[in-house]
Structures are given as structure tokens and as C-alpha cells.
Amino acid sequence: MxxxxxxxxxxxxxxxxxxxxxxxxxxxxxxxxxxxxxxxxxxxxxxxxxxxxxxxxxxxxxxxxxxxxxxxxxxxxxxxxxxxxxxxxxxxxxxxxxxxxxxxxxxxxxxxxxxxxxxxxxxxxxxxxxxxxxxxxxxxxxxxxxxxxxxxxxxxxxxxxxxxxxxxxxxxxxxxxxxxxxxxxxxxxxxxxxxxxxxxxxxxxxxxxxxxxxxxxxxxxxxxxxxxxxxxGSNDAYLVLADADIEKAVKICVKGRTYNNGETCIAAKRFVVVDEVFEEFRDAFVQAMDALTVGDPRDDGSDMGPMAREDLRKTLHEQVEESVERGATILCGGKIPEGEGYYYPATVLSDVQPGQPAYDDELFGPVASLIRARDADDAMRIANDSRFGLGGGIITRDQDRAVELAKRSFDTGMVFINGFGLATPTMPFGGVKxxxxxxxxxxxxxxxxxxxxxxxxxx
CATH class of the missing domain: 3.40.605.10 (Aldehyde Dehydrogenase; Chain A, domain 1)
Structure with a gap:
């Protein structure tokens, strides 16, 4: 040693x-x-x-x-x-x-x-x-x-x-x-x-x-x-409901998945989108994720830097590959780039189902799991279908409804409504399960x- x-x-x-x-x-x-x-x-x-x-x-x-x-x-x-x-x-x-x-x-x-x-x-x-x-x-x-x-x-x-x-x-x-x-x-x-x-x-x-x-x-x-x-750790779910402002939702979800190079316990990781707006959100979200610049973290033009260690990048890529083997589809990213450093592209997986790492586990890096839900109740069911319970989010124009959903149904320690947040000194931070x-x-x-x-x- x-x-x-x-x-x-x-x-x-x-x-x-x-x-x-x-x-x-x-x-x-x-x-x-x-x-x-x-x-x-x-x-x-x-x-x-x-x-x-x-x-x-x-x-x-x-x-x-x-x-x-x-x-x-x-x-x-x-x-x-x-x-x-x-x-x-x-x-x-x-x-x-x-x-x-x-x-x-x-x-x-x-x-x-x-x-x-x-x-x-x-x-x-x-x-x-x-x-x-x-x-x-x-x-x-x-x-x-x-x-x-x-x-x-x-x-x-x-x-x-x-x-x-x-x-x-x-x-x-x-x-x-x-x-x-x-x-x-x-x-x-x-x-x-x-x-x-x-x-x-x-x-x-x-x-x-x-x-x-x-x-x-x-x-x-x-x-x-x-x-x-x-x-x-956690695999926090962000719910995009039918009345959500899709442009705003995409901005929130891109930041939530890629802030700190996607290496955050309370990052948005599973994106549960109701059927009514699924295609619209998917297309805009993939376009925004694919447009991110991955590069030198000291360069003001970079949107993301490298992953922290080579072994972490390897683990993340193996989780992506296993998810694809079990039925997931890569909509953007998903390939280790050539060259020095431990970079990994912003990646979106669709057709995400139970039994895949992208659904069940924590993907600690810039990989988003896109999941379709029938309606708000089904979205909440999917969000809570996790062994984790640190945080989560709800994106909707109906703030009162979101607060009620968060209080009544979200089985996590923290819920962010119409935004992505990390921590604030004035509010408790922690999880369940x-x-x-x-x-x-x-x-x-x-x-x-x-x-x-x-x-x-x-x-």
C-alpha cells in the first residue's frame, strides 16, 4: 500500500x-x-x-x-x-x-x-x-x-x-x-x-x-x-407535467443534469415526462444537450469540464452500454471522445425501463434518462419507484398543485418546483431510503x- x-x-x-x-x-x-x-x-x-x-x-x-x-x-x-x-x-x-x-x-x-x-x-x-x-x-x-x-x-x-x-x-x-x-x-x-x-x-x-x-x-x-x-446517492426524478412551459423545462433539466459536470448527488437524473408533451420536450431537450460544449474547465466557453477520474468515466460508460443492451436508446452522446482528459459528452437515453442501470441506479455523470408517463399520477409513481430518496423536481405552471403533490406524494427529502437547486443554508438538506x-x-x-x-x- x-x-x-x-x-x-x-x-x-x-x-x-x-x-x-x-x-x-x-x-x-x-x-x-x-x-x-x-x-x-x-x-x-x-x-x-x-x-x-x-x-x-x-x-x-x-x-x-x-x-x-x-x-x-x-x-x-x-x-x-x-x-x-x-x-x-x-x-x-x-x-x-x-x-x-x-x-x-x-x-x-x-x-x-x-x-x-x-x-x-x-x-x-x-x-x-x-x-x-x-x-x-x-x-x-x-x-x-x-x-x-x-x-x-x-x-x-x-x-x-x-x-x-x-x-x-x-x-x-x-x-x-x-x-x-x-x-x-x-x-x-x-x-x-x-x-x-x-x-x-x-x-x-x-x-x-x-x-x-x-x-x-x-x-x-x-x-x-x-x-x-x-x-x-440518488437518481432524482424531475416531472414535466402537461401544462409545463417546455422552453423553461428544457433549460431547468439541462442545468439539472449537467451542472458540476453531472457529478452531483442531488442532480436531476431521471426525466419523467407526461405523454401529452413527451415528443415536444424530447426533441428540444436532446437538441439542447447535444449543443453543449465539453472542454477545458478554465475556459469560459466550456459548458462542461471532464469527469473527475478515469475510473468514474469508465463506470458511467459501462452503465450506458448495459442500459442499451437492455433496451435503452441513445438519442445523443454516449461515446468516449478521443484525446487527453476524462471527458464524456452530454448524453440522453430514451426507452428507459426498470431493469436498466439508467432507471434503477445512480448515473454519476452527464447522462439523462428520459421516461414517458401516462399522466401526472403515473409520473409520480415512476418518480417514487426508486430505492433512493434524496431530491426531485416538478415543472408545471400550477405552482399550488405542485406544492400539494410534493407534500402529499413525493417520497424524497427535498423537492424543487420550477427550478433546479443544490442547497440553501436556510433549508434542511438530506434524504430518505x-x-x-x-x-x-x-x-x-x-x-x-x-x-x-x-x-x-x-x-
Whole structure:
């Protein structure tokens, strides 16, 4: 097993940098240092914590260009989208700094016989985050800022191909004035990571990743009686109803499928279109997808960059080929281009049915599954015919009807109506079924890893 990690630019296939892995002894020292920093941090006032989190947001904006370029070089997202990601991260810091103190303030409750109760949200300790590569800054900020606000210490194991982004984020946090050792980005392999989950000083584990990874991490954490939050994959369905503005629907669906090079857990992946407008939508959607420019992610003229790794492109293409073997039809794309880099074209599959990867599984790249439905009820049935349940969308002119459908019928953690969205600091983020459990954002994430403590004054 190699004792180092090498990062690679997916646009060129060329090496970027090399990072040394920590062994078990070094990781134990880092964990103990993080715990020691936590023992001090937990006694900081909510307002003091919020002040430093506000400063982290400012520092993210200050180092925006350096971090954005590194993220683009490491995982291939468009440079402008890297900048947007950092802006979102800064907004998360600002929202948390403003609302965190009130979310964690606790409350008093009147008990019987004149007794009083106090509810306190007390920090737990060191929270260990295992994060993916597709949003190198956002995934880290999303869980770490909430836990720092709650008074916890934070360890990060980032995906190996974005190791540099994780290290730079740790520097940003330190530059903003966060106490030394309280947030640490550790470079380790999976065996060391598994041992860390079981360590007594780790009080909670959060993972963003695949369902298979979630099962493994959930099993390890459960055996050690550790609280977990699991944000896993999905194959989100977007419903195009009969009264939809087709031009608008196409724009929403193209963005939803190709944003971040199509490598997003909450991307629009299955497009369920009612029979009445199916042909009209199909023709316009295929034309728009086929017209996208795939190229250098630092070039303003590119609509998509490369996939993040060569093995990911290979897996995606195999899913397309298997779907075609089982009856799907390629309407555009579907071929690996020649040349350097891990590029893949925007692809649309039609005649998608159960039993095909394009219907049953998550296609983590710019491949759209086009599915015909009889009517709105049938479209909702198809949307829910999935082992996943992270997000989904409804496109219609009747907003009230869409809200009612979302409330009553959509079996997902999030529903977007007449638009494609990733996340907002003010609303909960998370899924159901094989898409995991627990919530982030909107105040909910701040309380995932706290001890909700009851204090009863009896006399």
C-alpha cells in the first residue's frame, strides 16, 4: 500500500501534487490534539464561536480565487462553478454566525408542581467527517461549520483526488482565527479511517458518499455506538407535467443534469415526462444537450469540464452500454471522445425501463434518462419507484398543485418546483431510503451532533 497520495488534473491526466499519508500513531496524536482543543472550545460563548465562523466566511471570500482554481484543477468542475461553490460556503458561514446562537440557546420548560426544566444543547466532542470529491469546499463547510458552531472539534478525511483542497481549507480556517488543532484535514487510507471511527474520542461520524459506502460506515459506527449522519446517492426524478412551459423545462433539466459536470448527488437524473408533451420536450431537450460544449474547465466557453477520474468515466460508460443492451436508446452522446482528459459528452437515453442501470441506479455523470408517463399520477409513481430518496423536481405552471403533490406524494427529502437547486443554508438538506438519514443546513445540522440535555430543577 502506498504511503502517499498523488492528485491528478482530470482535464489533462497529468499529475498535480503528492501528499504523504499519516500512520496510525500520527493520526492518534492529531485526534488527541483535536480533542484537547475541543475541551477549550466547548466553553467559548455562542457569540464568540459565531464571530470566528463569520471570519471564516470572510477568509473564504478573501482566498476565493486560489481555492477555486485548485478545486477546478483537482476535480474538473468549471472555474465559474468553483467560484459559485465558495460563495455558497461563505453564505453558510454567514447564516450560521447569525442564527447559530439562537438555534443553540436552549430553553426553559415549566414542569408540574412548580418545578422547572432546562433544555441544553451541549457539544459532544470530536466529529469525524468523510467527504467526497464532487464539491471539494461545500461538502466540508456544510458539516464542519455546523459542528464548530455547536462547540465540537472536527476531523476531515477528504477524498484523495481533492486532497489539496482539503489542506487549503484547513489553512483558511486557521487564517480566520480558529484555534489550532480544532479543525484538521488528515491524509489517511481506508484502514486507518476505519480504526478512527471506533476510537473512543470520536463521538460522531458523518459521511457524504455512495449508498455502499454508507452501509459500510454506518455498520462500523453502529457497532461502536456512534451517532451518524449519512448523505448518500440518488437518481432524482424531475416531472414535466402537461401544462409545463417546455422552453423553461428544457433549460431547468439541462442545468439539472449537467451542472458540476453531472457529478452531483442531488442532480436531476431521471426525466419523467407526461405523454401529452413527451415528443415536444424530447426533441428540444436532446437538441439542447447535444449543443453543449465539453472542454477545458478554465475556459469560459466550456459548458462542461471532464469527469473527475478515469475510473468514474469508465463506470458511467459501462452503465450506458448495459442500459442499451437492455433496451435503452441513445438519442445523443454516449461515446468516449478521443484525446487527453476524462471527458464524456452530454448524453440522453430514451426507452428507459426498470431493469436498466439508467432507471434503477445512480448515473454519476452527464447522462439523462428520459421516461414517458401516462399522466401526472403515473409520473409520480415512476418518480417514487426508486430505492433512493434524496431530491426531485416538478415543472408545471400550477405552482399550488405542485406544492400539494410534493407534500402529499413525493417520497424524497427535498423537492424543487420550477427550478433546479443544490442547497440553501436556510433549508434542511438530506434524504430518505437508500439516500441516507440525518439533515444538514437550516438549523437542523447544527443539532445533529449535540447532547440534548435535560436539567430538571425539583426543588
Amino acid at each position: 502506498s504511503d502517499s497520495i498523488q492528485t491528478t488534473n482530470p482535464a489533462t491526466g497529468q499529475a498535480l501534487d503528492t501528499y504523504q499519508k499519516l500512520d496510525k500513531k500520527a493520526v492518534e496524536a492529531r485526534l488527541k490534539a483535536c480533542h484537547a482543543a475541543f475541551l477549550e472550545w466547548r466553553h467559548e460563548s455562542l457569540e464568540s464561536r459565531a464571530s470566528i465562523i463569520q471570519a471564516i466566511g470572510q477568509e473564504l471570500r478573501s482566498q476565493r480565487e486560489e481555492l477555486a482554481k485548485l478545486m477546478t484543477d483537482e476535480m474538473g468542475k468549471l472555474l465559474q462553478q468553483s467560484r459559485q461553490e465558495i460563495d455558497l460556503c461563505a453564505s453558510i458561514c454567514e447564516w450560521t454566525a447569525e442564527h447559530g446562537p439562537s438555534e443553540l440557546a436552549g430553553e426553559e420548560r415549566e414542569l408540574s408542581k412548580g418545578q422547572k426544566g432546562h433544555v441544553q444543547f451541549a457539544p459532544l466532542g470530536v466529529i469525524y467527517g468523510i467527504q467526497p470529491w464532487n464539491y471539494p469546499a461545500y461538502q466540508v463547510v456544510r458539516y464542519s461549520i455546523a459542528n464548530l458552531m455547536a462547540g465540537n472539534g472536527v476531523l476531515l478525511k477528504h477524498a484523495s483526488n481533492v486532497t489539496g483542497s482539503g489542506q487549503l481549507l484547513a489553512k483558511v480556517y486557521r487564517d480566520a482565527g480558529l484555534p489550532e488543532d480544532l479543525f484538521q484535514a488528515i491524509v489517511i487510507d481506508h484502514d486507518v479511517s476505519d480504526g478512527l471511527i471506533e476510537h473512543e474520542l470520536v463521538r460522531g461520524v458523518t459521511l457524504t458518499g455512495s449508498s455502499d459506502a454508507g452501509r459500510k460506515i454506518g455498520e462500523l459506527a453502529g457497532r461502536a455506538l456512534k451517532k451518524t449522519v449519512l448523505e448518500l 437508500d439516500s441516507g438519514f440525518g439533515r444538514e443546513h437550516g438549523g437542523f445540522g447544527i443539532k445533529e451532533f449535540v447532547n440534548t440535555k435535560s436539567i430538571l430543577v425539583m426543588g
